[in-house]
Amino acid sequence: MNPATQEVWNEAQKRAVAAAHAERRRVTIDPITRLEGHGKIDILLDGAGDVEHAYLQIPELRGFEVFSLGRPAEDMPQITSRICGVCPTAHHMAATKALDDLYQVEPTPTARKIRELVYNAFVFEDHALHVYILGGPDFIVGPQAPAAERNIVGVIGKVGVEVAKQVIAMRRRVRELISYFGGKVIHPVLGLPGGVAKGLNPADLPKFKQLAKEALDFALFTNQVFHDLVLKNPDYVNLITSDTFTHRTCYMGLVDSANKMNFYDGQIRVVDAKGKEYAKFAAQRYREFVAEHVEPWSYMKFCYIKPLGWQGFTEGPKSSVYAVAPLARLNAADGMATPCAQRACDEFFSTLGGKPVHHTLANHWARVVEIIQAAETMVALLDDPGITGTDIRTIPSKKPTVGVGVVEAPRGTLFHHYETDERGLITKANLIVATQNNAARIAMSVEKAAKGLIKKRNVSEGLLNMVEMAFRAYDPCFGCATHSLPGHLPLRVNIYGEDRRLVRQLVQE
């Protein structure tokens, strides 16, 4: 970015932040949940009492670039994995791949297999957590269930204590696999430019093979649970396919050389709202295809497909808004890379009317399909004799300049971009995380849900949950915003009349 553009950009950013702060000061805050870091939705009504606009505001991480400047690039896999307690392995892997690119070095075949094994284990564990525990209240318990039951205890009531114990135990064991290679999950020390720090001792192979097999059984069981509790319930299926939760936008995801979905590596593929390939590019070219738009009412930056230009928060053939995350990955790929996942994927598209599927809530089902691929990939990698190889690193020998790495984080495409001086000290660092990629579509989802539920000043009691469902399906990561107590993100909805005075406030703790 040239200095003049940078200045304009920074000025716009400053104004957006100031506007957001001024707005927040104006709002009456409930004393119990008065957190600076709350999620906030402002709903503006028109003269008829219908929704004119609805805006989602979330806090953002600040100061990443400044913090990174002058640090050795080799520190980035550790630093970035510590930024966020939700996606440490995704950041670690994207940063490691950026270092490969920075030093122009290929990991050895064994190192690549180990990275993929760890990464698929991470996706499996993270997705399972979401399906059962975080998204579970919406579908396993049910969107219409009393609020007091729509929590983890309610999920256990539906699936049973034994299944819940299995979820917890499976998660712990998969995390042990991740820790075997990388130490603490939150402080992984696995990835190095050109390889990994630790190989797999053949003596430990049998226990991990057994784990992967059980993980696959668990993934298939999860698919069955989703069928029994969600797909057999016509109300849920109607909700998933309802217009309130549907947007016809572009989609982005990583694909392998056969255009099959891949979490760890490949090219980034973009399909348009009709599902037709619009672009396919290597991570290094991401700035040709991804741009960020700033709105005066938000401190979020809204990504869009750059060559299409910013067309506003619109859907349809002209939309430049795109989504990432499970649904987007299934839409962007020609299929899954493993057989059981492919069968599940076929059923997904045949049930929901063919490709592309535009129903945001279908993310939950797509996540289940992806769990199967993650588990099958773990099995395949551990069956590969190369996984216990001892050649686990190619030592870099070239001077560093620029490196870009990309992975599919559980919640979507994640870019890391570093530039260094010849000593390998960071001179520029940029991240585009999944939630940024999804920001425009999330904003559209929130507004559409609000418009569907608020008519002539009548606010549906289900508003909060329905609006939450609209953005929870994306599995957005507000990790940095939710670390302080109470450990979750209270949501507040402020409704303003046509004179822009606050007429009602709803608080979802």
Next chain:
Amino acid sequence: MSNAKRVLILGLGNDLLTDDAVGLHVARVAGARLAGEPGVVVRETMEMGLALLDEIVGFDGLVIVDSIQTGQAPVGQIHEFDMAALACRRISTPHFLGVAETLALGNRLGLGMPGNVWIVAVEVADPFTLATQMTSAVEQAVDAAATRAIERAHGFMMHPSLAPALTT
């Protein structure tokens, strides 16, 4: 250990996010003061949500030290409350379980959750900016917060009813 109570002081936070590190610092100070004392274990973790289960299973008492941002108290003020104040709520965060939900989950699964839980939280100014230096007022609260955590832990070891009174 026979019938003696075991109490965990658990510092939560992120040492890269300015004031968010305060729970870790408090735990470090408490750990140094309690070095060698039986019955109280001090841990720090940057993890959250469900990962906390692995830390807290098997303890009789739990004192969590964390940052909090109410916006209603001076930066550095120490808040204290019990689990009733963090009752099991609807999950409104997309990717986390709150502390209360994690404990409720552990209890429901019969995982041996602490019977007594107390929270010591320091009001912070900035838990969002990437930096390793806490703001001065937060830094100055570390010693006092460590004292409160230790007092509460000692109270739990003797008997819940002997624990210090709420001082928020």
